Amino acid sequence: MDEGLVRRLTPAVIGVLVRRGAGFAAAEDAVQDALVEALRAWPDDPPRDPKGWLVTVAWRKFLDGARAESSRRQREERVLEWPAPTPGREADDTLALYFLCAHPSLTPASAVALTLRAVGGLTTRQIAQAYLVPEATMAQRISRAKRTVSDVRLDRPGDVATVLRVLYLVFNEGYSGDVDLAAEAIRLTRQLTTMTDHEEVAGLLALMLLHHARRPARTRADGSLVPLAEQDRTRWDTEIIAEGVDVLQHALARQRIGEFQAQAAIAALHADALTAAETDWVQIVEWYDELVRLTDSPVARLNRAVAVGEADGPRAGLAALAELDGSLPRHSAVAAYLHERDGDTVVAARLYSEAARLASNAAERDHLTRQAARLNATS
Known part of the structure; x- marks a missing residue:
C-alpha cells in the first residue's frame, strides 16, 4: 500500500466524517480502523477511488460504533442523509482539521502530536519515535488530546497564528526515528498554502x-x-x-x-x-527591529543583540544585551560570543562554560564546552 497516498488522504477522510456529524475522536478511530482494513484488502484488490473507498469503510465503522450506543441513535439517523463528499470540499475539510488540532485548549505538545496523527497521517509509533518517548506514552497523549477536542464545534474561523505555531514546533523538532519532522512540517505547510x-x-x-x-x-x-x-x-x-x-x-x-x-x-x-x-548585518538589524515591533519577543531581542554586535561592533551588541533579562535561554552564550569578539577571552571562556551547563541539548552543550576549552587553552 502506498504510504504517501494514505498520509495524504487521511486528513481529508477524517474531515469528511467530522463534517457528516462524527465527533473528532470517533472519526479518527473509524479512519484508523478503515486503514487497517485497507492493509488487508488493497494489495489483492486495489480500489479505483482510494479516498472514496476509505470514506465508505470509515463511515461504516463509525456507524457500527454509533449503533452500539443508544444515545447516538438520533444523531445517526440525522447524518445518514448527509450528501456524499464532493472534491471541492476536500480542502475545507482538511483545513478544519488543522484548526481543530491546534485548538487553544490543547497544550503545544498535544497539539503537535494530534496534528501529526490526524493531518500528517503518521502512526502513533512513528510520532513516539520522533519524540523519543514510549509508544504507550504517546498513545495516552493523543487520546487525551482527542477527548479534549471531541466536542469542539468548528462553526467559527480558526486561528491561523496558532496553526502556524504548531507547524513551526513540528519543524523545529528536526529528525528522530524514521520520520523527518522538518520535512513533514514543510509538507504540511505546503498543503496549508493550497487551502488558505x-x-x-x-x-x-x-x-x-x-x-x-x-x-x-x-x-x-x-x-x-x-x-x-x-x-x-x-x-x-x-x-x-x-x-x-x-x-x-x-x-x-x-x-x-x-x-x-x-x-x-x-x-x-x-x-x-x-x-x-x-x-548585510545592517539590514538584518532593521528586520529584527521589525520583528521586535511585531512580537516584543525576548528571543528576538536576544538575536537582535547579536546582529547589532556584528553591524556596530561587539560593545554595541553588549549594550543591547545589557537591557535583557540574564535568565533568558542562550543569554550566556550570546554574552560569551560578544565578549570574545571584544577581546575579553577570560570572561568569554567563563560565560561559555556557564552556557554549556545551561544548554538544553547535548550537541549545543558539547559545542559550548569546546568553545570554553579553546579559549582556556590560549589564555
Missing part, C-alpha cells in the same frame, strides 16, 4: 525552506554543530533557497508583514551572502 490565501502561511513556508536549505552544512561527520559563520556554504541547497526567496517575495509584496515573514527575510539575507563576511 494567507501571507503568514507563505512566510512560514519560506522560513522553513530557507532554514532547511542549510541543513547539510549544520553538523560535522561526528554530529557536532557547525556555527552559521563557519558553515560550508557550497553545501547549502541553492534550489530550496531560491524557492524560499520566491515564496517570501510574493508574501512581502502584499505589504501585510507578520512575524514569520520577518524571520524569513532575516534567513534570506543570510542565504544571500556568499561568505559570512558579506552578510
